Amino acid sequence: MNYDKNNIFAKILRNEADCVKVYEDSKVLAFMDVMPQAPGHTLVIPKFETTNLLNLPDEFMEPILKTTKNIANAIKKVYSPTGVMIMQLNGKEAGQTVFHLHFHIIQRSSGLEYKFHSRDVEDFDKLENEARKIRKAIAI
Ligand code: AMP
Numbered sequence: 001m002n003y004d005k006n007n008i009f010a011k012i013l014r015n016e017a018d019c020v021k022v023y024e025d026s027k028v029l030a031f032m033d034v035m036p037q038a039p040g041h042t043l044v045i046p047k048f049e050t051t052n053l054l055n056l057p058d059e060f061m062e063p064i065l066k067t068t069k070n071i072a073n074a075i076k077k078v079y080s081p082t083g084v085m086i087m088q089l090n091g092k093e094a095g096q097t098v099f100h101l102h103f104h105i106i107q108r109s110s111g112l113e114y115k116f117h118s119r120d121v122e123d124f125d126k127l128e129n130e131a132r133k134i135r136k137a138i139a140i
Contacts, residue, residue, distance in 0.1 A: 001091070001099065003049045009100035013047060020127040022071060022134050027063035030071055032127040037106050037115045040075050040130050044068045044103045051099040052090040068103045074137035081107035 004010070011017035012031065019031035022042050033041040044067050046060045056064070072084045087104040089096040097118055108114065 001051050003051050004099060005049070007098055007100050009043075009045050009098055009102065010049065013045070013100075018124070020124060020131045022131050023067060023138060025063065025067075027060055028067045030067055032122075032131050033104065034121050034127070035115075035118050036122055036127070036130075037104075037117060038081075038108065038112060040079055040105075040107055040134060042071050042075070042105045042134065044071065044105065046101055048101075050101050052096070052101050053088055054090060056101060064103065068105060070138055071134065072105050074134045075105055075107050077137040077140070078133045079107045081109040081112065083108035 008017055012019045013029060019029075021029070021031050023030040023044075027047055028044055029047060030042055030044045033043050044064060046056060046064050048057065048060055050056050068086060072086060075081070075084055085104070085106045085108050087106065088102070095117070106114075
């Protein structure tokens with residue numbers, strides 16, 4: 001599948017669409033998923049046009065995995081879940097719906113409601129409130 005420059009994450013990277021930022025550096029951007037499956041659901045994307053992980057240049061591997069790990073640790077600090085799910089889908093048949101590579105970071109605990117994928121849009125104020133806590137925990 002060819003990379004579509006008009007996918008929503010490409011627009012976020014070009015500042016043509018809004019997002020609630022959690023972290024950014026020269027190689028990666030992390031922001032809140034607008035349809036969170038659990039509070040704090042964060043996405044990490046490379047600043048590189050690729051639909052999936054299989055075509056990501058090696059120079060982005062360390063930054064994207066390091067950021068994913070740091071945010072997973074921040075989510076642990078903020079929500080104290082018993083588990084953290086890191087999910088990354090490659091291709092429509094694998095369930096991918098946005099075709100710019102992304103890693104999901106989702107807290108999991110027994111008893112915590114785990115919502116459907118891409119179902120309910122959360123309002124930006126609530127997302128900003130969660131992002132603030134995660135940003136603070138990354139810094140510690
Ligand atoms: P996937 O199925 O792995 O491609 O997941 C795409 C994710 O992107 C879903 O969890 C959606 O909720 C999320 N999503 C879609 N549009 C946006 C957006 N504008 N900002 C943030 N997250 C989004």
